Amino acid sequence: xxxxxxxxxxxxGTVTFQGVPPAPARVDMGHNDPKCGVMHPEGATRRxxxxxxxxxxxxxxxxxxxxxxxxxxxxxxxxLDQLGCFFVPHVLGVRAGQAITIRNSDDTLHSIHARPVLNxxxxxxxxxxxxxxxxxxxxPELMIPISCAVHPWMGAYVSVVDHPYFAVTGRDxxxxxxxxxxxxxxxxxxxxxxxSQSRRITVGADQKAHAxxxxx
Numbered sequence: 001x002x003x004x005x006x007x008x009x010x011x012x013g014t015v016t017f018q019g020v021p022p023a024p025a026r027v028d029m030g031h032n033d034p035k036c037g038v039m040h041p042e043g044a045t046r047r048x049x050x051x052x053x054x055x056x057x058x059x060x061x062x063x064x065x066x067x068x069x070x071x072x073x074x075x076x077x078x079x080l081d082q083l084g085c086f087f088v089p090h091v092l093g094v095r096a097g098q099a100i101t102i103r104n105s106d107d108t109l110h111s112i113h114a115r116p117v118l119n120x121x122x123x124x125x126x127x128x129x130x131x132x133x134x135x136x137x138x139x140p141e142l143m144i145p146i147s148c149a150v151h152p153w154m155g156a157y158v159s160v161v162d163h164p165y166f167a168v169t170g171r172d173x174x175x176x177x178x179x180x181x182x183x184x185x186x187x188x189x190x191x192x193x194x195x196s197q198s199r200r201i202t203v204g205a206d207q208k209a210h211a212x213x214x215x216x
Contacts, residue, residue, distance in 0.1 A: 010176055036108060050090075058191070061167045064198060080146070080158070082110045091157050104129060108150075189213045
């Protein structure tokens with residue numbers, strides 16, 4: 001175990017939104033697919049800017065520069081699920097070259113369409129509940145849009161990076177990037193609609209460095 005690992009720190013912070021977020025859009029699932037409608041008897045809504053007590057969810061945070069060395073890819077497989085006729089999670093971070101599992105947990109047809117710019121496009125159908133398909137993005141690329149050709153309200157984003165230092169903000173807007181070696185970095189936060197922000201951050205040995213961001 002090297003000294004950098006022994007002295008590894010973390011970066012924590014909160015991404016907030018100031019102002020009044022847009023109202024949620026109503027989704028008429030039953031008109032498009034009765035099976036989706038049954039899963040949401042009270043109706044469903046969709047938000048691109050999801051704010052709770054000022055915290056902005058679903059923002060992708062990563063170290064844009066300053067990372068060095070080799071970083072083996074975890075053997076674990078991130079999962080992009082289709083649950084209740086929505087993609088779960090809405091934003092997924094993965095490593096370049098890391099296999100991800102795309103799963104259909106609904107008893108209805110989904111047709112997953114990934115539209116990257118730098119990676120290979122793919123379009124796969126999953127007509128049965130429990131189906132799983134493995135896919136890999138070979139090149140780093142942020143916020144690759146994922147949609148369902150059957151259900152137009154379904155959308156997700158996959159961000160692909162070449163190191164393990166990234167996170168997605170939770171419902172309260174908080175994030176943590178663990179096991180960061182001491183050093184100087186550029187940290188960036190990217191949101192599907194609010195664009196991006198960057199700042200410099202210095203991470204000391206065996207500490208929690210803080211990086212907060214505010215969108216308006």
